[in-house]
Amino acid sequence: MTTDTVDLARQEEFAGRMVQVLNDACLGYLCSIGHRTGLFDTLAGLPPSTSAEIATATGLNERYVREWLGGMTVGGITEYSPDEGTYRLPPEHAATLTRAAGPDNLASFMQNFALIGNVEDEVLEAFRKGGGVPYSSYPRFQELQAEETSRVYDAALIDAVVPLAPGLTERLREGIDALDIGTGQGHAVNLLAQAFPNSRFRGLDMSETGIAAARREAEHLGLSNAHFDLVDSAGLTGSYDLITAFDVIHDLARPAETLAAVAGALRDGGTFLMGDIDASSKLEENFDLALGPALYTFSVFYCMTVSLGEGGAGLGTVWGRQTAQRMLNEAGFTDITLRHVEGDIINVYYVARKATAA
Numbered sequence: 001m002t003t004d005t006v007d008l009a010r011q012e013e014f015a016g017r018m019v020q021v022l023n024d025a026c027l028g029y030l031c032s033i034g035h036r037t038g039l040f041d042t043l044a045g046l047p048p049s050t051s052a053e054i055a056t057a058t059g060l061n062e063r064y065v066r067e068w069l070g071g072m073t074v075g076g077i078t079e080y081s082p083d084e085g086t087y088r089l090p091p092e093h094a095a096t097l098t099r100a101a102g103p104d105n106l107a108s109f110m111q112n113f114a115l116i117g118n119v120e121d122e123v124l125e126a127f128r129k130g131g132g133v134p135y136s137s138y139p140r141f142q143e144l145q146a147e148e149t150s151r152v153y154d155a156a157l158i159d160a161v162v163p164l165a166p167g168l169t170e171r172l173r174e175g176i177d178a179l180d181i182g183t184g185q186g187h188a189v190n191l192l193a194q195a196f197p198n199s200r201f202r203g204l205d206m207s208e209t210g211i212a213a214a215r216r217e218a219e220h221l222g223l224s225n226a227h228f229d230l231v232d233s234a235g236l237t238g239s240y241d242l243i244t245a246f247d248v249i250h251d252l253a254r255p256a257e258t259l260a261a262v263a264g265a266l267r268d269g270g271t272f273l274m275g276d277i278d279a280s281s282k283l284e285e286n287f288d289l290a291l292g293p294a295l296y297t298f299s300v301f302y303c304m305t306v307s308l309g310e311g312g313a314g315l316g317t318v319w320g321r322q323t324a325q326r327m328l329n330e331a332g333f334t335d336i337t338l339r340h341v342e343g344d345i346i347n348v349y350y351v352a353r354k355a356t357a358a
């Protein structure tokens with residue numbers, strides 16, 4: 001292509017956009033540091049302060065804190081007063097950066113950049129040769145996933161997610177058998193077991209660190225109705241009134257087998273509650289997704305790739321509603337309702353009922 005066929009204004013505009021991408025990606029890394037060090041949390045509670053005061057308040061090295069504050073300031077996250085040499089985190093910014101923000105804390109999510117950056121060479125190899133990346137290449141995954149989703153479960157699981165299935169709260173109160181597949185560190189199960197002491201809960205996962213953390217939390221909470229097992233979801237056993245899968249099915253090596261096993265393990269009249277990414281299976285319908293590029297990025301660097309790493313289906317994070325519904329139908333579910341939790345821009349919940357035998 002010669003330069004006279006190039007729209008130079010468009011070229012310049014796009015170059016500007018790429019500069020913004022570079023800067024914003026870098027800010028993501030600094031935000032991760034801000035979260036892990038507690039700098040955001042401390043700054044939120046301080047009056048305008050010098051880097052030395054902020055370093056003292058956080059117990060961190062002043063030189064590093066000052067350099068970080070430089071990036072935060074030119075990136076529009078903190079404010080700087082040159083006359084006083086003080087920095088301030090506006091409360092409007094703290095509202096999405098601190099632990100106190102709960103499910104709204106986006107700084108916590110930025111920790112995933114380092115997680116996926118660690119596997120770039122392995123992902124590159126998979127681009128060339130196929131295959132994927134093993135779970136063992138993501139040593140912090142369970143911890144970060146639990147940190148991310150626990151805040152959401154604390155805020156919404158009992159009061160907003162469970163009621164999406166009509167009558168489920170009442171049945172859980174009375175006492176039923178429930179299973180959570182791909183439970184990770186099991187926080188969802190432990191919350192449910194605490195809230196509904198008459199019901200019996202089981203969580204399963206293939207991650208040893210996940211199951212160990214889940215058992216520790218159950219023990220710490222003194223729960224006798226929450227149990228956890230190291231089991232592949234495709235080979236799940238037992239029979240249940242409720243089966244849940246939160247952000248799991250698209251990661252699996254064998255999602256179709258798992259959904260069939262779920263349908264087989266549900267008692268008549270039972271409920272499968274599946275939370276997954278709210279996206280379309282058609283790329284052209286995903287332009288307006290608030291986290292579109294992030295979802296495809298995490299798919300390439302984790303969700304699709306761990307599944308392919310096990311020789312699996314590689315559905316990917318953005319498998320979408322149409323594919324999910326088709327696979328639920330193929331597993332034998334005919335009564336499926338899609339529900340949303342207010343304020344949750346990431347997930348859609350599929351409430352699938354198993355018909356009561358005539």
Ligand SMILES: C[S@@+](CC[C@H](N)C(=O)[O-])C[C@H]1O[C@@H](n2cnc3c(N)ncnc32)[C@H](O)[C@@H]1O
Pocket residue numbers: 145146149150181182183184185204205206207210231232233234245246247248251252253254
């Ligand atoms: C994205 S995480 C979701 C964890 C948890 N449900 C949550 O909401 O935080 C997906 C989980 O599925 C688990 N997993 C992947 N393949 C599995 C399999 N075949 N059987 C059981 N669990 C599996 C992973 O170890 C991981 O804990």
